[in-house]
Structure formats: structure tokens, C-alpha cells
Amino acid sequence: MKTKILVSACLMGHQVRYNASAKAQLTAQLRRWREEDRLVVHCPELAAGLPVPRLPAEIYEANGDDVMAGKARILESDGSDVTAHYQLAAWLALxxxxxxxxxxxxxxxxSPTCGSLVIYDxxxxxxxxxxxxxxxxxxxxxxxxxxSDTQLPALIAWIEEQEYDSVQTGL
Structure with missing residues (x-):
């Protein structure tokens, strides 16, 4: 069975980032996975109704799990609290x-939504x-x-291992 992958829409060329840009990284591997119908392209912020463009937002002195637990906030550059929008974005991505x-x-x-290795402070x-x-x-x-978008080789290796294991076990 082919592994399905949720992928940030901006990585696939969609101009949905806060500044209406994309962060396209259409590698040969991503193109192949798209052709194999493995990719589920999604922008959590857009799904939650946030506009494009929008003000930059950052997690204030915490991490995403703190925000989801109600222990921290996400603020826009003008000081507006947009925590609820980003919590909704996370639930919609899930x-x-x-x-x-x-x-x-x-x-x-x-990203305050999608960052997996680093976020802004x-x-x-x-x-x-x-x-x-x-x-x-x-x-x-x-x-x-x-x-992360910088870990494509690790994702490829992980998928190959998962699919090899499922072939070996017959799952």
C-alpha cells in the first residue's frame, strides 16, 4: 500500500504563505508522488479562514504543543491574538x-503552524x-x-522503510 503524505500547499507552488508567496520545492520525487496520488495538498491557515496575504504571526515564547494546550499564544506582528485561528488550523490539518x-x-x-524543526521566537x-x-x-x-521541507531525503527513506516492511509482513 502506498503511503499518503500531507504536504504544505506552499511547497507545491500554491501562493498561500502569509506574504502571498509560495515556497515551491517541486523535486522529481514530489512530482512522482503527485502522479502516484500520494500527496494530500493542504494549507492549514487557509483552511481555517485566514486571508492571503496576512500579517506575520509567531508563537510567543513557547511551542506549538503549548499553544494547543492553552498555555501559550500566537500573535500577529501588530499584537493581535490569533491563537484560536491557528488552533483551528491545526485541528483541520489533523x-x-x-x-x-x-x-x-x-x-x-x-511557520507557527507547520514548523517542525524551527519556529520564530x-x-x-x-x-x-x-x-x-x-x-x-x-x-x-x-x-x-x-x-520539515529540509528533510525530504529522510522522508523518502522513511517511506521506503515503511513500504518495505509492509511488503515483508503482508500488510
Whole structure:
């Protein structure tokens, strides 16, 4: 059985980032997976009704799991609290992934939603730090293997291992 992958829409060329840009990384592998109907292209922020463009938003002095637990906030650069929008974005990403049978996610790093290795520190100074965004944290908590856009080789290896194991066990 072919592994389904939730993938950030901006990585597939959709101009849905906060500044109405894309972060396209259409590698040969992503094109092949798209042709094999493995990819579930999704923008959590757009699904939650956030506009494009929108103000930059950062998790204030915390991580995505703290935000999902109600212990931290996500603020826009003008100080507006948009925590509820981003929590909804995370839940919608999880629902989309589960309904489509995704076992992995390839997400845009740095985002307060999709960051899986790094996020911005909440100061709007361009400083990044280790951490996960809200969707990355929630997906991981529910057993979906999360990879950053910088970890495509690791995702490829993980999928090959999963599919090899399923062939060996007959699952």
C-alpha cells in the first residue's frame, strides 16, 4: 500500500504563505508522488479562514504543543491574538490527514503552524529557535510522522522503510 503524505500547499507552488508567496520545492520525487496520488495538498491557515496575504504571526515564547494546550499564544506582528485561528488550523490539518489516511506530513519549517524543526521566537526580529508549530505538534501527537521541507531525503527513506516492511509482513 502506498503511503499518503500531507504536504504544505506552499511547497507545491500554491501562493498561500502569509506574504502571498509560495515556497515551491517541486523535486522529481514530489512530482512522482503527485502522479502516484500520494500527496494530500493542504494549507492549514487557509483552511481555517485566514486571508492571503496576512500579517506575520509567531508563537510567543513557547511551542506549538503549548499553544494547543492553552498555555501559550500566537500573535500577529501588530499584537493581535490569533491563537484560536491557528488552533483551528491545526485541528483541520489533523482531520484532513486522518480522513485521507496520511501516515506522514511534509511541512514548511519556520511557520507557527507547520514548523517542525524551527519556529520564530515571537519577537518578530527574524530570530529562529528549535520548536514545532501547532499543526506539526498535533500531527505528531496523533502518530503522523512529521518532516520539515529540509528533510525530504529522510522522508523518502522513511517511506521506503515503511513500504518495505509492509511488503515483508503482508500488510
Amino acid at each position: 482531520r484532513t490527514a486522518l480522513e485521507a489516511g496520511c501516515r506522514a506530513a511534509l511541512l514548511t519549517d519556520g 515571537g519577537s518578530f526580529s527574524g530570530q529562529r529557535r528549535s520548536g514545532m508549530g501547532v499543526a506539526a505538534a498535533l500531527l505528531g501527537e496523533h502518530g503522523i510522522q512529521v518532516f
